[in-house]
Amino acid sequence: NAGVTQTPKFRILKIGQSMTLQCTQDMNHNYMYWYRQDPGMGLKLIYYSVGAGITDKGEVPNGYNVSRSTTEDFPLRLELAAPSQTSVYFCASRPDRENTIYFGEGSWLTVV
């Protein structure tokens, strides 16, 4: 029962470095999401995708890029990491006709 898998779980980046957060789901869900959650705050939508080849901006897309070449994978790219991107990142997916969003366990990112 893999569900939504995110890697890495923890990462420390230096300012200006780049990295990709990987997300994969094995449930054949069309809808996938990337959220960030700052300490003591709610989740903010970065990007989302309604199917392979289709992505759209959420509430806070600046500084990030995504791609959706397959149904399973939805990687999040950080270019030129900044301290403001220190956060917990959650990837999630959702089937077409269900209300439940399935989350990964989160990726803790610190930019120093």
Add this chain to the structure above:
Amino acid sequence: RKEVEQDPGPFNVPEGATVAFNCTYSNSASQSFFWYRQDCRKEPKLLMSVYSSGNEDGRFTAQLNRASQYISLLIRDSKLSDSATYLCVVEGGGFKTIFGAGTRLFVKA
């Protein structure tokens, strides 16, 4: 104006109390509404969907008022295990799903 706004909390209540959380949303075209629960350092999990007719799941009751763009969650007979952050979630067109900032609940013995 934020798309989804919630009571800031935290709410500190004794066991057995009834507590209510409110949430407002700005997009009148929003189509679906939910409450999620998030435990500390964990991912959010669906608590319940919210319908115009209201819905109840054990001690939890959710209400939706589309005219006022307002959602509520009522928890009766609070348990220690109810301590968590409760997130109001609104889905607009195109499955753009927006979370509120969350309301923290602490239930004390």
